[in-house]
Amino acid sequence: MTKSSQPLPSSSNPVSGNSGSSSTALAPNFRPPVVAVMGHVDHGKTTLLDKIRSTSVAAKEVGGISQRLTASTITYQNHQITFIDTPGHAAFVTMRSRGGQAADLALLIVSATEGVKPQTLEALGLIRAAQLPLIVVLTKTDLPEADVRRVKEDLLKEGVLLEGLGGDVVCLEVSGVSGAGIGPLLEMINLTADMLELKQDLISPYSGIVIESRLDPKKGPVALVIGKQGVLRVGQTVVAGSAAGKVKALTNADGKRVLTANPSIPVEILGFNNVPGAGQPIQVGEFSSAPATAKPESNIVLPTEGSRVLSLIVRADSEGVLEAIRESLLQLPEAGKRLSLLFLDTGDVTTSDVMLAHSSGALILAFAVKIPAAVTDFARQSQVEIYRFEIIYELTQAIEKAMIKMAEVDENTGIGRAQILKIFPLPSGDRVLGAKMISGRIKVNDPVRVLRDGIEVFSSRVKNLQIKEDKVSAVGNGVECGILLRGRTETKVDDILEVSKPSA
Numbered sequence: 088m089t090k091s092s093q094p095l096p097s098s099s100n101p102v103s104g105n106s107g108s109s110s111t112a113l114a115p116n117f118r119p120p121v122v123a124v125m126g127h128v129d130h131g132k133t134t135l136l137d138k139i140r141s142t143s144v145a146a147k148e149v150g151g152i153s154q155r156l157t158a159s160t161i162t163y164q165n166h167q168i169t170f171i172d173t174p175g176h177a178a179f180v181t182m183r184s185r186g187g188q189a190a191d192l193a194l195l196i197v198s199a200t201e202g203v204k205p206q207t208l209e210a211l212g213l214i215r216a217a218q219l220p221l222i223v224v225l226t227k228t229d230l231p232e233a234d235v236r237r238v239k240e241d242l243l244k245e246g247v248l249l250e251g252l253g254g255d256v257v258c259l260e261v262s263g264v265s266g267a268g269i270g271p272l273l274e275m276i277n278l279t280a281d282m283l284e285l286k287q288d289l290i291s292p293y294s295g296i297v298i299e300s301r302l303d304p305k306k307g308p309v310a311l312v313i314g315k316q317g318v319l320r321v322g323q324t325v326v327a328g329s330a331a332g333k334v335k336a337l338t339n340a341d342g343k344r345v346l347t348a349n350p351s352i353p354v355e356i357l358g359f360n361n362v363p364g365a366g367q368p369i370q371v372g373e374f375s376s377a378p379a380t381a382k383p384e385s386n387i388v389l390p391t392e393g394s395r396v397l398s399l400i401v402r403a404d405s406e407g408v409l410e411a412i413r414e415s416l417l418q419l420p421e422a423g424k425r426l427s428l429l430f431l432d433t434g435d436v437t438t439s440d441v442m443l444a445h446s447s448g449a450l451i452l453a454f455a456v457k458i459p460a461a462v463t464d465f466a467r468q469s470q471v472e473i474y475r476f477e478i479i480y481e482l483t484q485a486i487e488k489a490m491i492k493m494a495e496v497d498e499n500t501g502i503g504r505a506q507i508l509k510i511f512p513l514p515s516g517d518r519v520l521g522a523k524m525i526s527g528r529i530k531v532n533d534p535v536r537v538l539r540d541g542i543e544v545f546s547s548r549v550k551n552l553q554i555k556e557d558k559v560s561a562v563g564n565g566v567e568c569g570i571l572l573r574g575r576t577e578t579k580v581d582d583i584l585e586v587s588k589p590s591a
């Protein structure tokens with residue numbers, strides 16, 4: 088993309104902010120661009136948008152971190168622009184991907200003080216996968232520690248060919264605090280949208296994507312959507328995956344009721360029979376009515392023999408956040424062996440959750456949802472633990488610590504068992520057993536018996552243990568290691584080594 092030779096406006100140019108309505112811009116055939124704002128956590132995405140919209144969302148975020156997809160529309164130079172603010176924390180990769188799916192172009196936000204970070208690269212990968220036009224925005228450029236040259240060099244190393252450095256990717260410097268550079272940024276977004284020739288199709292049936300969804304205690308299922316074509320009207324029937332319903336009300340980004348929504352304009356829909364999945368395509372169409380039922384998590388992790396498993400019931404305030412929690416939990420070390428996600432759903436904690444937790448020995452995690460007093464009392468009587476969280480990484484850290492404690496208990500009290508996966512003969516005639524610990528721990532000099540199909544075939548002692556190239560004195564549950572037994576042994580793959588009497 089090549090920057091226009093037209094003079095760019097100063098940052099003092101007014102923005103008629105946060106209109107969020109379904110009115111069209113001056114050009115009737117022009118569809119407003121949908122811009123995904125992406126980048127690393129705490130690099131100033133929401134602060135920049137606050138300055139553009141004259142809002143103060145960033146100050147209200149728990150922990151100062153965006154944890155939800157949000158969308159808003161502003162008007163600049165008689166053209167509307169819709170922004171999707173995507174969270175930057177590692178847990179929200181799917182949410183960022185969803186923002187990219189709905190967008191026409193992307194802003195890659197990079198702090199001039201910190202430079203390229205893990206989620207910067209992750210966002211860049213998503214932008215490339217979606218084949219979105221890209222504008223690089225360097226934030227915090229007014230701070231004394233800002234190093235614009237270093238950040239540009241780091242971006243070049245990642246294949247982002249910037250203007251003036253051998254490429255055509257526009258790179259603009261801004262400050263979300265002072266507002267410097269915001270005018271040129273908005274002008275560049277409009278110029279890029281003109282180049283993309285985003286035509287507005289008001290004739291075809293409405294279709295778009297569910298950006299975010301939740302179960303509101305008073306309103307019921309609510310979905311934030313952005314349309315790609317057609318006009319959405321109150322009273323129409325909409326379908327999004329397994330969810331459907333007649334549109335009872337439309338609410339724009341300002342919280343005002345509207346009767347219609349044109350393409351690219353974010354609106355919240357009331358009227359679904361259940362909460363639609365975030366990221367689902369939405370379209371106007373017919374559906375057969377069915378009762379709203381909560382769906383249990385399908386990928387339940389089954390307990391591994393010889394180890395304890397932490398069972399969880401998770402409640403969150405939106406589908407997108409629930410999705411992020413699920414992914415971040417399943418990426419934890421040992422999650423495949425120690426974690427069972429029994430049930431995940433949106434909405435407040437219920438007595439049914441408590442009954443399920445009581446019967447299964449599970450914990451309940453409540454993320455940004457209410458725990459009614461009656462439910463709290465019932466949980467206390469049922470001896471069920473409910474933990475409340477407001478920040479996702481604090482939730483995942485708490486669960487990770489709990490699983491580490493489980494592993495320590497297993498290593499200290501469980502019977503040490505290892506399964507032989509491979510055998511490596513040595514020139515000396517000895518054989519190193521490539522094994523994986525399946526419970527407890529094994530130490531050097533432990534007496535072990537070798538079991539084949541549950542029958543002891545011989546016994547020996549542990550001579551040496553090593554993890555990769557390093558010799559160790561003990562190995563614990565879940566670890567892959569090399570084991571050398573004393574004397575000549577006739578072991579086979581899939582034999583089980585079991586400590587018969589651990590050494591002191």
